[in-house]
Amino acid sequence: MPIDDRFYESLGPVPVAELARLAEAELRGDGAVLVTGVAPTASAGPGDLCYFDGKRPPGPADVNPQAAACFVTPEHADALPDSVSALCTPFPRYSHTLAARAVLRPRGWQVAESESKPSNVHQTAQVAPSAFIGAGAAIGDRTVIGPNAVIGPGVQIGRDCEIGANASVQCALIGNGVKIYSGARIGESGFGVMGGPYGAEDAPQYGRVIIQDYVTIGANTCIDRGAFDDTIIGERTKIDNLCQIAHNVVIGRNVALASFAGISGSVTIEDGAMLGGRAGIADHVHIGAGAQIAAAAGVFREIPAGETWGGVPARPIRQWMREVAWLQKQISGEKKTK
Amino acid sequence: MPIDDRFYESLGPVPVAELARLAEAELRGDGAVLVTGVAPTASAGPGDLCYFDGKRPPGPADVNPQAAACFVTPEHADALPDSVSALCTPFPRYSHTLAARAVLRPRGWQVAESESKPSNVHQTAQVAPSAFIGAGAAIGDRTVIGPNAVIGPGVQIGRDCEIGANASVQCALIGNGVKIYSGARIGESGFGVMGGPYGAEDAPQYGRVIIQDYVTIGANTCIDRGAFDDTIIGERTKIDNLCQIAHNVVIGRNVALASFAGISGSVTIEDGAMLGGRAGIADHVHIGAGAQIAAAAGVFREIPAGETWGGVPARPIRQWMREVAWLQKQISGEKKTK
Amino acid sequence: MPIDDRFYESLGPVPVAELARLAEAELRGDGAVLVTGVAPTASAGPGDLCYFDGKRPPGPADVNPQAAACFVTPEHADALPDSVSALCTPFPRYSHTLAARAVLRPRGWQVAESESKPSNVHQTAQVAPSAFIGAGAAIGDRTVIGPNAVIGPGVQIGRDCEIGANASVQCALIGNGVKIYSGARIGESGFGVMGGPYGAEDAPQYGRVIIQDYVTIGANTCIDRGAFDDTIIGERTKIDNLCQIAHNVVIGRNVALASFAGISGSVTIEDGAMLGGRAGIADHVHIGAGAQIAAAAGVFREIPAGETWGGVPARPIRQWMREVAWLQKQISGEKKTK
Incomplete structure (x- = not known):
């Protein structure tokens, strides 16, 4: 075709x-x-x-x-x-x-550009007229800001980036060559529920999101800012659509997260790890370098570097597969003997 | 009431x-x-x-x-x-x-309409002034484009369609009577990560999304365009909120996908299949006509036409239910004898 | 730092x-x-x-x-x-x-405000110029409407609320002190697929969403309006990013829903319940007050007040954990004897 x-x-x-x-x-x-x-x-x-x-x-x-x-x-x-x-x-x-x-x-968005640009938007940047650029936000050379995107005050975006339609970025520092697809939400308040005298309250969030060079973030994915410190996404990490990265998560380089990956607060993921679709990781868990997590796994404890885990709760993948096969065998046997 | x-x-x-x-x-x-x-x-x-x-x-x-x-x-x-x-x-x-x-x-959006419409927007179409209509995009009779929606260059949208608030559509051909709810993302780049000399790279995506007549797409759902060929959603297929349809997926007619359904790349789903909430399908898998997939299932291989499967990894639902019941029985027995 | x-x-x-x-x-x-x-x-x-x-x-x-x-x-x-x-x-x-x-x-959005406000927007409200405010919508004291947000006709929003960037709200009544983060979708049509003479059809939805005081709703979360009656979110309930709340759901006070929680149609959740990440509940199920649902659980039947359940299908958490441990033990034993 x-x-x-x-x-x-x-x-x-x-x-x-x-x-x-x-x-x-x-x-x-x-x-x-x-x-x-x-x-x-x-x-x-x-x-x-x-x-x-x-x-x-x-x-x-x-x-x-x-x-x-x-x-x-x-x-x-x-x-x-x-x-x-x-x-x-x-x-x-x-x-x-x-x-x-x-x-x-x-063909890209082919936006008619604004006639005058704020002083901290580079002359070669393309900003759709309907995009919102907050006070003090800086946009680097050749970066494209799509229609109806929202860039919050003070946000720094490097060179050769693409911010998709209707995406929003706040409280964030973005490197060079970063792609943030349409509808992604970068820098929202993390989910911190605490008790108060009147019932549940939101804990305010004072941190940032740091996105290093050549990261790609899928459509409608959410990356919350840190509570006091930063949420960090390392160089060349690639994140699919509809993922959730909670506050204070630190992800290394060249990590791949497939769709619906859910990373709870303060998780650390080392370089080169790979998460299948819908893999989830409980808060404060550490994932070693090059670890692989099967689709639909639910990880509740540390995965050593280089290992492959699956299942809920996640365990080494061979063990999980043996359990699945053994259980199936018991049922088949029981069926026959009946 | x-x-x-x-x-x-x-x-x-x-x-x-x-x-x-x-x-x-x-x-x-x-x-x-x-x-x-x-x-x-x-x-x-x-x-x-x-x-x-x-x-x-x-x-x-x-x-x-x-x-x-x-x-x-x-x-x-x-x-x-x-x-x-x-x-x-x-x-x-x-x-x-x-x-x-x-x-x-x-009551709909009740938008004040733009005073002049581009030549390829039908006179009976309603386009919110804050919507973005790319160069060469065509909008058919009576179609409504909601506030802050974004329609990319060259996109073709038929008659009697509704595009919701803040939705975005690019690289796509849309039939008649199609509803795309608020925040849906149609035609983003698919997730294709490849190795290069400097680390992970995105594979560029040159395909399209084809949405046939009377399809409905839920809020914040994402449908990626094909890598070289097309991602296709067949007539009257109904997709709930927050679903993910990856590149090169081909879905038939009258298929129903409940919320959080995740369809990996190059999956094919035949007419009349039904997916429960949070059902996921691994890449390149084929789902037969009228197959039913239980909520929370993770499908890693072909499901024959008309069958109902469940569990992770998915298996025929009766087998899965027998396994669940048998396992529960072992534990109850063990507990009593202790 | x-x-x-x-x-x-x-x-x-x-x-x-x-x-x-x-x-x-x-x-x-x-x-x-x-x-x-x-x-x-x-x-x-x-x-x-x-x-x-x-x-x-x-x-x-x-x-x-x-x-x-x-x-x-x-x-x-x-x-x-x-x-x-x-x-x-x-x-x-x-x-x-x-x-x-x-x-x-x-620092917030620091939007330049519109010069004139509609009569039903309070003078102390801050409305970004690129936000859409539908006919007859009312916005209370000190409420902030973010850039490119969309408020549908007739929507009522109370005092001290925050509506995030690119969020959309329709067919909804919103109390005081409510936060709706960026990209959230409030009041879309629920997912009601029915058969007709030509194939699948959408059932139209005539209800509303009621959000009580001090509720917080995460980024890109979707809350559908009721079919005929209302979808209701009770006071101080806190909902994380990327959750799905279907039509006619009724949630009590001080409930917490972590990311990717999926609540099917007509579910009721009583006060103080807590759902871990990716927990899902099948339609019409009732969750008792103070119940806790583990991450990744799939709930298909009623959970009594105060109990903690996990697994798919969900069962009391101790039972689930015993099953997981027992199964693991069988495999370890089998491995050793081989």
């Missing part, structure tokens, strides 16, 4: 040799072939740029021989159809991304 | 005979009785229109004899109190809806 | 004696010490106000001797370091909140 040019602007055609240069890939094949679009590898047609990042060599069904060019690791390049120009790199999917930017550009 | 006229405008009184005509129902009883409101069947008072759609005949507690009129299937009409005019139809609840429209009208 | 004055305005320094007076606390120590900030008790430095609300007396690591003053219950006051002025009250954390308001003020 061709890319819909109502949403993505065509910048091509671009010769494969030029894409090889842009993505710093080694070209094996015809560099004069023209690229006009992108497509999944199995269904790529004439003019399409694709990638193959499988661990085994591509088979006949994996790469359509009509494709114009395919990013691939050097060791698998020879397995591509002869008709497809190979672009060899150690990171085929990533390199494809770099090249694709020269072929297609998302 | 009478309907609050600050939120719903009274259009009545309307004679029962007129409502019978509008809803194509067979009237048994007094057609001159005037209807002024709607109410639950058990508590309906004078002037109230109600419906009974139970499988057994209504008992004395089911229908208040003060009610003005009641939609009911023909076989149960005689069981209504004599004082209540019966309106017989095969779909009592649905027919009640048709008639109720002649009695009450939600 | 000092509080960031880009987000919180310093109102101090304030002498401890003055804070004792404001919070109606008994001062034990030097009333002339000046307070300039707030901090966690263990890390509080010179000028910082803190609180200790533990059940046992504070140990040496609990309270930093550099802190200026500490709210504490009278029985634990003597265990504070001599260098820290004690402020004795029965509710240390709550009293700290009262005093902290004299030391620091959140």
